[in-house]
Amino acid sequence: MVSRVIPVDPFDLVIFGGTGDLARRKILPGLYRRYLAGQMPEEARIIGAARTEHDDAEYRGIVGDAIREFNDTPPQDGPLEDFLDRVGYVMIDARGDEGWDDLASRVREGAIRAFYFSVGPSLFGDLAERLHRYGMANDAARIVVEKPFGHDLASARALNDVLAQHFEEGQIYRIDHYLGKETVQNLMAVRFGNMLFEPLWNAQYVDHIQITVAETVGVGGRGDYYDKSGAMRDMVQNHLMQLLCLIAMEPPAKYDPDAVRDEKLKVIRALEPVQPHHIVRGQYAATPTEGGYRDDVEAPRSRTESFIAMKMHVSNWRWAGTPFYVRTGKRLRARTSEIAVVFKDTPHSIFGPEAGGHRNVLAIQLQPNEGMTLSVTIKEPGPGGMRLIDVPLDMSFAEALGPEAEEVPDAYERLIMDVIRGNQTLFMRGDEVEAAWAWTDPIIAGWEARNDVPKPYDAGSSGPEDATALTARDGRSWREIKS
Numbered sequence: 001m002v003s004r005v006i007p008v009d010p011f012d013l014v015i016f017g018g019t020g021d022l023a024r025r026k027i028l029p030g031l032y033r034r035y036l037a038g039q040m041p042e043e044a045r046i047i048g049a050a051r052t053e054h055d056d057a058e059y060r061g062i063v064g065d066a067i068r069e070f071n072d073t074p075p076q077d078g079p080l081e082d083f084l085d086r087v088g089y090v091m092i093d094a095r096g097d098e099g100w101d102d103l104a105s106r107v108r109e110g111a112i113r114a115f116y117f118s119v120g121p122s123l124f125g126d127l128a129e130r131l132h133r134y135g136m137a138n139d140a141a142r143i144v145v146e147k148p149f150g151h152d153l154a155s156a157r158a159l160n161d162v163l164a165q166h167f168e169e170g171q172i173y174r175i176d177h178y179l180g181k182e183t184v185q186n187l188m189a190v191r192f193g194n195m196l197f198e199p200l201w202n203a204q205y206v207d208h209i210q211i212t213v214a215e216t217v218g219v220g221g222r223g224d225y226y227d228k229s230g231a232m233r234d235m236v237q238n239h240l241m242q243l244l245c246l247i248a249m250e251p252p253a254k255y256d257p258d259a260v261r262d263e264k265l266k267v268i269r270a271l272e273p274v275q276p277h278h279i280v281r282g283q284y285a286a287t288p289t290e291g292g293y294r295d296d297v298e299a300p301r302s303r304t305e306s307f308i309a310m311k312m313h314v315s316n317w318r319w320a321g322t323p324f325y326v327r328t329g330k331r332l333r334a335r336t337s338e339i340a341v342v343f344k345d346t347p348h349s350i351f352g353p354e355a356g357g358h359r360n361v362l363a364i365q366l367q368p369n370e371g372m373t374l375s376v377t378i379k380e381p382g383p384g385g386m387r388l389i390d391v392p393l394d395m396s397f398a399e400a401l402g403p404e405a406e407e408v409p410d411a412y413e414r415l416i417m418d419v420i421r422g423n424q425t426l427f428m429r430g431d432e433v434e435a436a437w438a439w440t441d442p443i444i445a446g447w448e449a450r451n452d453v454p455k456p457y458d459a460g461s462s463g464p465e466d467a468t469a470l471t472a473r474d475g476r477s478w479r480e481i482k483s
C-alpha cells in the first residue's frame, strides 16, 4: 500500500500536565505512533511541563515508560530513542512565575506552537494569561483544551471568556475525542458521500433512531470526578450529543470547520427540552463479589447516574415527530457503540399481514467492530407461500478494507495532528459547547429539584427495567447490547 501519511510542518508541542494520566496514556503514545508513521518532521519538539522537578533526561525516562506501558505493541529501542531525542521538560508553576522564562526560551520562532492544557479547567485562565504575558501567544500559537469543558453553562461561558481574553476562537481546539474516531467521521462519509441514504434521511421515512454507547467498565479509580458529573455530563452533553448532531444535521455546503460546526449547532439549538418521564437514570448495583456504583465512588448515598436513557426530539422540518432514543452507561453487558436508523414500514403490504411486518434498519457500529449492516426484507426461501424474512447486508470495515482498516490512527493521534495542521473541523466551537450546556442544564436542575434517585440495575445487564419501558411505551424496542 502506498503511504498516504503527509508530514506536518515543524512544531513545538508543549504539554501542560506532561506527567499526568492523559499525557501518559494517550498523548505521548499517540505522538510516538505518529512519529513511527513518518508524520512528525525531524524538527518537531515535544516539551512536557508540570509542577514536579525533572530534568530532560528524567522526563524522557517517564515518557519511555509510558510508551512501553500504554502502546499496544512494545516499542523498539532504536526508534524509541530517536523519538525521545525530541522530548524535553520544563518545570513550571502555572499560578506563579517559575519556569515561564525557561519555557519561552525553548519555544522556537518560526515553528508552529501548540499548547496542550492537559490539566484541570481551573488552570486554563492562568496558563492562557501567562502564555500571553511571556510572549508565546503569537499568531502561530494554538491551545488545546480537554473535556470537561465546564460543568454547566455558566462555567463553560466563564472558560470561553477567559480563553478569549488571550486567544482567538480560531486558535482554540476543544477536544471531544469521539470526533477523532475513524468511524464517527465515517458517519459524515456515509451520509454525504452516498446518494442512497440522503433522500430517506428524514421523518417521512425514518421511524426512529437509536444511539447506544455501552461500556463494561465501572467508575472505579475516577470516583471523585465521576460522582460530580454522572453519565449526563460525562457522556451525553458531549459524546452522544456529537453523534446525534452528525446523524441529524443538514448537509454542510463543504467539509470545512465552520460549515460543519454551523450545522451541528443548529441541531443542538433545535433540541426540545426533554420531559422528565422521557428520561431514565440508573446506577449499577453491587454483586455478591463486586461493589456497586456507590462503593466505587465511596459515597453510600450518591444520587449520580451511571446510566441514562432518554427520548429526544429535534424540532425542525427534517425530524419533527421522529424520536431519537439515546442511552449510555457503565458496567453494561457489552462494550459497544452503535447508531441504528430504523426506517418505517412500507405503506401497504401487498403480501398480506400473515407475511409478517418488516423494517429496514441501517445499523452503524462505531466500536469495537466497525462496520455497517443494512437489514433488507426478502422472501424466505423454499415452498410455503410468500413469507418474508429480514437478512443483513453486512459490511465489516476490517474485512472490506483489509490491512488499511488496521492502520487507522487512534482518536488522539488524529486530533493532535489536526491541531498542528490548523484544522478545527473535528473540534467543538465555543458556541456549540455553550448550546449543549444550555440544553443539559435544565434537565439536571430538574433532577436536583425533585431529588431524583437513579434506579439500580444489575452489572452486566442492559440497564434498568424502566429503560425498556421507555421504548416499549411507544411500541418500539431497544436493539440488543452486544459487541
Ligand code: BG6
Pocket (backbone or CB within 6 Å): 215, 234, 235
Ligand atoms: C470519556 C469519559 O470521555 O469517554 C469516560 O470520561 C468514558 O467515562 C470514555 O469511559 C469512553 O471513551 P471510549 O473511547 O472508550 O468510548
